[in-house]
Amino acid sequence: MKSLKNTISTLILFSIVMVSIIIGVMSMISFHDIKIKSVEHSQQQVIKQVKSQAKNLLHKIEKVANYAIKNYKNDDNLLKNIVELNSDISSILILDKNGKLTNFYAKLNDHIYKGFDYSNKAFYKSVRGFDKSSWSNVFFSSVDNKPSISYSLRKENEILVVILRLDMFSNFITKFQNSDDSHMIKILDENGIFIFNPDYKNLVNQRFNAKNSSIYNDLINKKKEYSLATFKTANSNGNNFGMYTKLDKTGWTIVIRESYDLVLKTLRSFLILVFFVVIIFILFMLYLVFKLFRNIFNQFDYLQETTKNISNGDYSKKIKDSNFKEISELVKSFEKMKMQVNNREKHLKNSRDSFEFLFNSTMEAIVIHDTNHCIDVNDVTLKLVGANSKEEVKGRNILDFIAEPSIDTVKRKVLKDTLPYEVQMKKLNGELFTALIQGKFVELNSRRLKISNIVDITELKNKDKLIFQQSKMVSMGEMIGNIAHQWRQPLSSISTAASGIKIEKEFGILDDESLESSLSMIIKNTKYLSKTIDDFRNFFKVDKEKEILNINCVIENALKLLESSFKNHYIEVKKEFSQNLFIKGYTNELTQALINIINNSKDALKEISDENKLIEICTYLEDSKVVISIKDNAGGINENVKPKIFEPYFTTKHQKQGTGIGLYMTHQIIVDHMNGRIDVENINFEYKNSEFKGCEFKIYFDYIETT
Structure with missing residues (x-):
């Protein structure tokens, strides 16, 4: 068996040599990088200065061109002064809409003349279409046969071309x-x-x-x-x-x-110097280590044994002090480290227990995951996805729990921190539900992971659907009343005509002319009744996809459905429409929203005794937004209740008149379904030489240009 001392000695000596070599190499690399960074920094400064100068030149030429074309009125002196006073400009050309030269001034004008056709030149073609200005690439100028560039600017039927001298720049x-x-x-x-x-x-x-x-x-x-x-x-x-x-x-x-x-070349001499310094450093360190190694090795043997006990979790054994000051300090550090490690282990255990308690005590489902797979989940998540244990969820792809229509959305959102967004999710058994997800990236165990909070909002979505259906039923009841009003007059006319035919027949005075007249009137009124049915049936159709809408047509259709109700309550409807206002949305949903607002105005006007009852509807374009303004002279809305009018089931009407869902659904349709905006305010205005106070609703949609 090898000697531990010899092995450690060899390792330390090898480490000294390797560390010295690495430090030397890193120093060389570092100096090389510093030099390269220096070159990079200096080049960046110079190129930014040149770019700034070039941009100033371009801006100057554009400013001169705008000045020239604005003030040019067949004034040769203007062109001359501009060219002579600007050393960068070699010539200025004035072309007509067909590209023919109508006027010019050049420092050298041997090669150009009025009437010359420049329609095949790039500086003419570049502004012939929709572009009003354009910079050209390099070309040989017909003025001085030198490489040049030009700036073209079009105004109405004239094109001004500024040709630059490249030599000045x-x-x-x-x-x-x-x-x-x-x-x-x-x-x-x-x-x-x-x-x-x-x-x-x-x-x-x-x-x-x-x-x-x-x-x-x-x-x-x-x-x-x-x-x-x-x-x-x-x-x-x-x-x-x-x-x-x-x-x-x-x-x-x-x-x-x-x-x-x-x-x-500038690096070589320094790198050679660094190489020799590293060699000298290695030799010195080897000498120093051999000198000190014998005196401290015995203490290291003892420390090795003691630290081995500590690494095994034995914190009870006290480390003996040393006669050497350095070793004594090391012993004290080991003793302090032993206590700190012991305390930290206890603290980490308590923190882990607290985290797991909080993790499993929230009302929200929490998922810890990377960009692909689930790492951990809390108990609420298991219930949400229908799992019996965490092992059924851990390691699975997060897209396994996302319904097909929402997969693309989640793929985009999973790579970044997100605010709450709505998706369709699915349980392990395939059952779908609607959820709200919010996620944020954190650093856990040296890994960048995302913590996502998930809330099941299926019940809330079902409630919204129910409210929408209630709103539809309320509108249906009101529309049936309107049908009754609009049918009364045509039915009376039909009855009168039929009775007239019958009486004339009994008395034998019925002739062909009288019969044809009565039948024509009956047919005309039955067609009106049929059209009324079609209008109301179209209103209750379900919109499946957004379409391009003429906003004025939608308003007219809504007013047509309410026409008889206005007449019955002596309400004047005033219209001021701007033409060709198009938006993208749902026809019938928008019609319902408008009817809800207009009905609110109508109900308010029914409560006032003034003979002048007005609903004014205007449409116009403002800052690329289509604006619908609906105002009345019914006295306005109480300022205390105005912030609540778009809340569900809030109403100021009697229970028999209002359900409190009309304006709520109006807000849902305009803001959530059609990405619009709705504002309401009380206003004062003049009507028929009298001052009135009323309420004004303003609806804003993105304007769609269409042919």
């Missing part, structure tokens, strides 16, 4: 140079063609495309903006360090680079 870029006198900055347009390349200007003149070069393959296509990468530049075999950024307006790519070989 190039003067700024060439200021940034590396230690080998090479230039740091290169710029490419969105097609990969060099705009600026001070080291190889011929590539700019040749409009060299770098899409297939290392700049794209190893940098732009692989890395994010401001991320350092190694790549080769065009016409160069040497490696480069560099990064890039993009200009959003023009799609330009700004690339900064520095010679990778020069960076490595």
Whole structure:
């Protein structure tokens, strides 16, 4: 059997050597990383400065272009002053809607003339459609046959084109140079063609495309903006360090680079120095260890035995003190550690017991899981999913408990902290139920896990369905009353016509003309009765899917159903509709919501004695929202009860008149079913030269553009 001392000695010596080597290697790597970070930081500062300068240039040109096109009225002096005062601009062109040159000013104008057709140029095509402004890629200017870029701006039937001189911006870029006198900055347009390349200007003149070069393959296509990468530049075999950024307006790519070989050269001398320092450190540590090892080994033997007892859970044995100060401090530390470990074990046990008690005492189901599988559940969860033991749930995929329609929703929500959201779940026996889930990620046992709270809301959902059905039945009762009112006059006309035919027949005075007139009236009234039935039947159809609705048509249909009731109670309905207002929603549900609001106004107006009874309905567009305004002059709502009017079963009417579910269902339909908003307030307004106080409901929906 090997000697323990020899084994430990060998291990310690080996550890010293390895640690020293690792420290040396890490120092070298650390310095290398520091150098690279330094290069990265300096390049980021430079490229951000260049990007800022480029953005300022673009902004300046756009500002000049907007000024020019706003103030241009065939004024040659304006164009001249702009070009002469802005060194970045080589020329300004004014094109008509067909792309023909109507006016221009250029510092060199040997190659252009009025009437020239530019309709095939990119700077014209880019703003011919819906875009009002556009930056071009690099092209050879017809003015001076030099690589140029342009900014086009369209206003009505005129297009202003500002052509830029690239050499002025190039003067700024060439200021940034590396230690080998090479230039740091290169710029490419969105097609990969060099705009600026001070080291190889011929590539700019040749409009060299770098899409297939290392700049794209190893940098732009692989890395994010401001991320350092190694790549080769065009016409160069040497490696480069560099990064890039993009200009959003023009799609330009700004690339900064520095010679990778020069960076490595500065590192070599330091790395050699670090290597020798590590060797000296290893030799010194070996000498020091051999010097001290003999004096402390005996104490280590004793400590080894004692700590072995502690690791076995024996905290009763006291560690003997040592004659060596360092070992004595170590002994005291071990003694303190022994007490702390003992106390912490007791505390952890109590904490675990408390957590398990709280975990199983909540009214909510709690599931601890990762993004795929259940780790632990409380007792409420077992009852919720119909399991007899935790083993039936632990380790299972969380999607096993989610119904098919909600799987996609849970897959999205499970990856992040969530507010409460509604899903369909299923028990182990396949029974479905509706639940509300809220989850948050925590760190447990060095693992990122999610704690999800689950509440069964099936009973609440069933209650909502019942309330909705009650609201529908109330509406049905009111509609039947309206049918009776609307049928009374047509039925009376039919009865009168039939009696007239019978009497004329008995007296022998019935002729064909009289018979045809009476029958036509009977047919006309029966068609009206049939249409009334269709209107009411359509109102009670169930909407299955959202559709594009003309909001004015929905309001008209609702008013048609209530028309006779307005006449019976002498209520004037005033309408002010804006045209072409479309939303996405459910026709019949929205009709019911509107009827509920209008009926509330009607019932309030029935209680007042004033002869002028008004319901005013307006529709209009406001901040991309379709607004429906319904107001009356019935005196308004008591401010104390106004916050409660959308609560279920709340009503200020007599029990025979109201159930308290109409406005609650209106709120449910508008807010929950159709993602809208409803507000209510008391208002004062003038009607027929009199001041009135009333209530105004405002409903807001997202506006849908449609052809």
